[in-house]
Amino acid sequence: MNKLHNKVVLVTGSARGIGRGIADAFLQQGCQLALADLGAPTSGDWSYSLASSEELENTVQELRTSYPERRVTGVAVNVTSAASCAAAVSKTLEEFGRIDVLVNNAGVVQSGPLESFSEADWDRVFAVNTKGLFLMTQAALPALRAAKPAAIINTASIAGLKGYPNMSAYCGSKFAAIGITQSMAAELANDDIRVNAICPGMVGTAMWLEHLLPGGAGANNPDADFEELMRDMIPLKRPQTTLDMGEAAVFLASATNITGVALPVAGGFEMS
Numbered sequence: 001m002n003k004l005h006n007k008v009v010l011v012t013g014s015a016r017g018i019g020r021g022i023a024d025a026f027l028q029q030g031c032q033l034a035l036a037d038l039g040a041p042t043s044g045d046w047s048y049s050l051a052s053s054e055e056l057e058n059t060v061q062e063l064r065t066s067y068p069e070r071r072v073t074g075v076a077v078n079v080t081s082a083a084s085c086a087a088a089v090s091k092t093l094e095e096f097g098r099i100d101v102l103v104n105n106a107g108v109v110q111s112g113p114l115e116s117f118s119e120a121d122w123d124r125v126f127a128v129n130t131k132g133l134f135l136m137t138q139a140a141l142p143a144l145r146a147a148k149p150a151a152i153i154n155t156a157s158i159a160g161l162k163g164y165p166n167m168s169a170y171c172g173s174k175f176a177a178i179g180i181t182q183s184m185a186a187e188l189a190n191d192d193i194r195v196n197a198i199c200p201g202m203v204g205t206a207m208w209l210e211h212l213l214p215g216g217a218g219a220n221n222p223d224a225d226f227e228e229l230m231r232d233m234i235p236l237k238r239p240q241t242t243l244d245m246g247e248a249a250v251f252l253a254s255a256t257n258i259t260g261v262a263l264p265v266a267g268g269f270e271m272s
Contacts, residue, residue, distance in 0.1 A: 003254045005030040008096040010089070012036045012079055012136060013106030015051035015059050018155060018200060021242025022103055022249045023059075027067045029250055031101075034092040035060055036077040038106070071096070079106045079132030085139040092143075099143040101253050104133045105155040111166045122169045129173035133180050141188075149192040151253045154181045155245075156197040158266050174199075178262045185260035194259040196252040201240045201266025240265055 009026045013019040015037035023033050037056045053076070060074040073095045077088035092099055108128045110121045133154055144150040159167060160174030178197055185195040231237050248265045252258060264272060 007100040009101040010034040011103040015056040019105040021246040025246025032071045036075040080127040125169040152195040154197040197262040199264045
């Protein structure tokens with residue numbers, strides 16, 4: 001039996017994309033899962049579509065079908081709200097009785113030149129990508145202390161290891177996420193709570209296919225364009241997958257003597 005069998009894992013931003021891959025990976029290890037996402041209606045006020053409540057429910061049902069022996073539940077959460085984070089933790093505890101692993105995966109991206117980047121977009125990126133880590137961890141901390149040992153995994157980015165043009169808000173928020181991870185790791189070590197971060201490289205999620213990919217949502221074949229771009233950019237000649245991120249999260253959740261690490265998962269594009 002592996003170290004993670006029957007552990008309870010709460011994953012934010014898990015209706016699709018990287019969060020969905022992380023959920024799959026933990027379910028393959030025999031974990032119980034609470035999938036938390038914003039469940040926002042699709043709107044025109046952001047540069048790519050956010051996960052809807054229907055997507056969250058569909059993901060829960062698909063995972064229940066794929067892993068009938070596992071317990072999977074869906075939880076609505078807005079990680080920029082302390083009350084919403086507390087409610088998500090409470091619902092998880094009502095369903096499972098404990099939380100062993102918290103994965104702070106919820107995140108957003110917005111890019112643009114400094115002179116035209118809006119204050120509202122700056123605030124929104126930081127509210128989700130940094131404040132969200134703080135609020136979600138703060139809400140879950142009593143449960144994680146009770147689980148002992150426990151693990152927290154934050155989704156940072158290779159953009160938290162190196163700055164890129166037109167990405168000041170996103171890079172700044174992800175550099176901050178790594179600093180928050182290290183500070184949490186130092187503070188919570190005496191509670192036997194390990195805190196680490198994964199730093200995804202290029203993963204074909206809505207962030208890339210609808211926003212960061214040249215041409216964005218207007219591209220004729222964004223999946224093919226993305227694959228070609230990754231072959232040119234990445235030393236291993238392939239994009240990263242959501243399951244790659246899941247495997248990294250599972251490793252960090254089960255590696256009992258690793259804390260304070262920011263692990264690049266980028267096919268060699270970013271090395272440390």
